[in-house]
Amino acid sequence: HHSVIQNFASSSLSVDTESLQNQIDELATFSDTPAPSVTRILYTEKDVLARRYIKNLMGISGLSVREDAVGNIFGRWDGYEPNLPAVATGSHIDAIPYSGKYDGVVGVLGAIEAINSLRRSGFKPRRSLEIILFTSEEPTRFGISCLGSRLLAGSKVLVKALQTTVDGQNRSFLDAARAAGYAKDQDDLSSVFLRKGSYSAFVELHIEQGPILEEEGISIGIVTAIAAPASIKVEFEGNGGHAGAVLMPNRNDAGLAAAELALAVEKHVLESGSIDTVGTVGILELHPGAINSIPSKSHLEIDTRDIDEQRRNNVIEKIYQSAIKIEKDRGVRLSEFKIVNQDPPALSDKSITEAMEAASKELNLPHKLMISRAYHDSLFMARVSPMGMIFIPCYKGYSHKPEEYASHQDITNGVKVLAVTLAKLSLN
Ligand code: GLV
Ligand code: MN
Ligand code: MN
Ligand code: MN
Numbered sequence: 420h421h422s423v424i425q426n427f428a429s430s431s432l433s434v435d436t437e438s439l440q441n442q443i444d445e446l447a448t449f450s451d452t453p454a455p456s457v458t459r460i461l462y463t464e465k466d467v468l469a470r471r472y473i474k475n476l477m478g479i480s481g482l483s484v485r486e487d488a489v490g491n492i493f494g495r496w497d498g499y500e501p502n503l504p505a506v507a508t509g510s511h512i513d514a515i516p517y518s519g520k521y522d523g524v525v526g527v528l529g530a531i532e533a534i535n536s537l538r539r540s541g542f543k544p545r546r547s548l549e550i551i552l553f554t555s556e557e558p559t560r561f562g563i564s565c566l567g568s569r570l571l572a573g574s575k576v577l578v579k580a581l582q583t584t585v586d587g588q589n590r591s592f593l594d595a596a597r598a599a600g601y602a603k604d605q606d607d608l609s610s611v612f613l614r615k616g617s618y619s620a621f622v623e624l625h626i627e628q629g630p631i632l633e634e635e636g637i638s639i640g641i642v643t644a645i646a647a648p649a650s651i652k653v654e655f656e657g658n659g660g661h662a663g664a665v666l667m668p669n670r671n672d673a674g675l676a677a678a679e680l681a682l683a684v685e686k687h688v689l690e691s692g693s694i695d696t697v698g699t700v701g702i703l704e705l706h707p708g709a710i711n712s713i714p715s716k717s718h719l720e721i722d723t724r725d726i727d728e729q730r731r732n733n734v735i736e737k738i739y740q741s742a743i744k745i746e747k748d749r750g751v752r753l754s755e756f757k758i759v760n761q762d763p764p765a766l767s768d769k770s771i772t773e774a775m776e777a778a779s780k781e782l783n784l785p786h787k788l789m790i791s792r793a794y795h796d797s798l799f800m801a802r803v804s805p806m807g808m809i810f811i812p813c814y815k816g817y818s819h820k821p822e823e824y825a826s827h828q829d830i831t832n833g834v835k836v837l838a839v840t841l842a843k844l845s846l847n
Contacts, residue, residue: 431540431541432536432537432540432835432838432839433536433539433540434532434533434536434831434834434835434838435532435535435536436827436830436831438532439528439529439532439830439831439834440827440830442476442528443520443521443524443525443528444520445472446469446472446473446512446520446524446528447520447524449465449466449468449469449472450465450514451463451465452516452517455519455520455821455822456517456518456519456821457514457517457518457519457520457821458514458515458516458517458518459512459513459514460513460514460516460559460560461513461554461555461557461559461560461561461566461595462490462560462595462596462598462599462601466512466513466599467599467600469512470490470492470512470552473492473512473527473528473531473552474486474492474494476528476531477492477494477531477550480494480496480531480534480535480538481496481538482494482495482496482531482534482550483495483497486601487571487610487611488596488601488602488603488608488610488611489554489566489567489570489596489601489602489608489611490554490567490596490599490600490601491551491552491553491554491567491568491570491571491611492551492552493549493550493551493552494531494549494550494552495547495548495549495550496534496538496544496547496548496549497544497547498543498544498545498546498547498548498845499543499544499545500545500546501547503545503546503547503619504546504616504617504618504619505546505547505548505549505617505618505619506544506546506547506548506549506618506619506620506621506622506841506844506845507548507549507550507551507617507618507620507621507622507800507804508526508530508533508548508549508550508551508621508622508623508624508837508841509526509527509530509549509550509551509552509553509623509796510523510524510525510526510527510530510552510553510556510623510624510625510795510796511523511526511527511552511553511554511555511556511557511567511796512524512527512552513554513555513556513557513559514557515557515559515819516559517820517821518818518819518820518821518823519817519818519819519820519821519822519823519824520823520824521626521813521818521823521824521825522625522626522628522818522819522823523556523625525624525625525626525811525825525830525833526623526624526625527550527552529624529830529833529834529837530550530624530837531550532834533624533834533835533837533838533841534548534550534838534841536834536835536838537838537841537842542842544841544842544845544846545845545846545847546619546844546845546846546847547845548841548845549618551571551796553565553567553568553571553796554566554567555567556568556795556796558650558759560586560587560595561584561585561586561592562584562650562652562720562759563577563580563581563584563759563760564648564650564760564794565794565795565796565798565799567611567796568796568797568798568799568800569799570608570611570612571611571612571613571799571800571803572612572613572799572800572802572803573612573613573802573803575609577608578607578608578609581593581608613803615803617803617804618800618803618804619804619805619844619847620768620770620771620774620804620805620806620807620844620847621771621797621800621801621804621805621806621807622771622775622806622807622808622809622837622840622841622844623795623796623797623800623806623807623808623809624808624809624811624833624834624836624837625791625793625795625808625809625810625811626810626811626812626813626818626823626825627640627789627810627811627812627813627816628792628793628813628816628818628819629792629793629816629818630815630816631789631816632787632789632810632811632812632813633812633813633814633815633816635787636785637785637786637787637812638779638784638785638786638811638812638829638832639775639779639784639785639786639787639809639810639811639832639833639836640786640787640788640789640809640810640811641767641772641775641776641779641786641787641788641789641807641808641809641810642767642772642788642789642790642791642797642807642808642809642810643766643767643772643788643789643790644726644764644765644766644767644790644791645764645765645790645791645793645794645795645797645798645801645808646695646724646725646726646764646790646791646792646793646794647724647725647726647727647728647731647762647763647764648722648723648724648760648762648794648798649722649723649724649731649732649735649758649759649760649761649762650720650721650722650723650758650759650760651720651721651723651735651738651756651757651758651759652718652719652720652721652755652756652757652759653677653680653718653719653720653721653742653753653755653756653757654716654717654718654719654753654754654755655673655676655677655680655716655717655745655746655751655752655753655754656673656715656716656751656752656754657670657671657672657673657676657713657714657715657716657717657749657750657751657752658670658671658713658715659706659707659712659713659714659715659716660712660713660715661711661712661713662710662711662712662713663711665713670713671749671750671751672713672714672749672751673705673706673714673715673716673717673751674705674713674714674717675714675749676717676745676746676749676751677703677705677714677717677718677719678703679741679745679749680700680719680738680741680742680745681700681703681719683737683738683741683742683745684698684699684700684721684723684738685698687734687737687738687741688723688734690737691725691730691733691734693725693727693730695725695726695727695730695792696723696724696725696727696730696731696734697723697724697725697792698721698722698723698724698734698738699721699722699723700719700720700721700722701720701722702718702719702720703717703718703719704717704718704719705717706718721738723735723738724792724794726764726790726792727764728763728764732761735758735761739756742756762794762798764798765797765798765799765801765802765806766801767801767806767807767808768801768805768806768807770805770847771805771806771807771840771844772788772807774807774840774843774844774847775807775809775836775840777843778835778836778839778840778843779836781839782832782835782836782839784832784835784836786836789810791808791810793818795808807840809833809836809837809840810833811825811829811830811832811833812825812826812829813825813829814826
């Protein structure tokens with residue numbers, strides 16, 4: 420098999436970069452904020468239209484398309500040994516508020532183009548190749564990251580939680596899912612769980628979302644591990660009141676409690692002493708939110724990550740201790756301290772990273788091993804399949820903002836490495 424693939428890789432693989440870029444641009448128009456920003460939130464009208472767009476492209480590529488109860492979408496190209504565990508690839512198309520065109524999207528549209536290029540080359544897969552569009556990698560609407568892949572990986576905790584999960588407008592997850600055409604006949608979302616051994620491999624193509632590849636002039640990043648993410652919701656309740664009349668010694672300002680905790684997050688993260696530990700307060704809301712009213716309630720959401728799980732957990736514990744101290748010192752009530760998720764890191768599988776390295780070599784593309792500081796659906800797919808990720812450079816490492824950009828050449832390289840890797844794994 421080896422010589423066949425080497426020959427095929429170096430000579431007969433062509434990527435239709437122009438069509439792919441047109442698709443990336445067209446998908447970006449399904450957005451709730453003006454270009455160049457993209458906002459595409461789970462189960463909204465724009466998300467449903469974008470999903471339809473992808474399913475249509477999958478159909479045009481000759482894939483058989485199915486969807487599960489939460490809207491993970493699967494497009495399969497049957498191999499000549501269709502009963503073997505398949506080789507899967509994919510990513511997400513939901514986009515956080517005011518983000519860009521490439522995060523996730525390159526791994527979905529790029530996967531469809533990788534399949535197209537394999538077909539054009541005359542390649543015949545042995546194991547089936549399957550593209551997965553994962554539902555809600557981003558936590559925007561329901562506060563749950565990697566919702567689709569978490570469920571695919573068999574999270575019973577999530578099945579239970581989703582029965583009562585609501586969004587910021589108090590719309591229930593199940594109701595929103597039904598309105599988008601999912602979760603139809605059942606509230607039991609465990610139907611989404613993958614059967615063990617469904618896939619022999621999972622590979623995700625993604626922009627780096629960091630500056631390393633561009634800075635070093637390297638075309639391909641081969642991900643060896645994904646950092647461990649956690650997120651926490653915190654609420655303080657104090658006494659509101661008139662901003663002029665209530666004297667300073669008599670205040671229990673919930674807003675200042677939140678501000679103090681935000682600074683404590685930064686302090687505890689920096690105290691870890693490792694550049695790999697990060698923490699962010701991306702949401703900080705004050706109630707009632709009027710200039711002349713002392714905040715009576717505050718709400719924070721804290722994101723913290725590390726490649727070292729224990730070190731990240733230590734940071735979480737210190738944040739909790741700070742919250743308790745602030746409660747006492749400021750005479751406010753810590754009415755919620757909820758760890759929403761506290762996920763372990765994931766390691767790539769050697770068989771997959773080796774296939775990706777071999778593919779990069781055959782394509783004469785400079786590559787390096789690296790970790791992913793962002794999380795991805797691959798974090799959860801690693802629980803049910805050997806996993807690997809391909810990174811491509813992106814402009815200045817920008818991501819989660821409208822300036823996000825990856826060049827045609829880099830996208831083309833990524834699609835080629837994905838195609839050759841899928842081919843190798845399919846024949847394995
Ligand atoms: C996913 O988008 C992340 O925040 O890493
Ligand atoms: Mn993202
Ligand atoms: Mn992403
Ligand atoms: Mn992401």
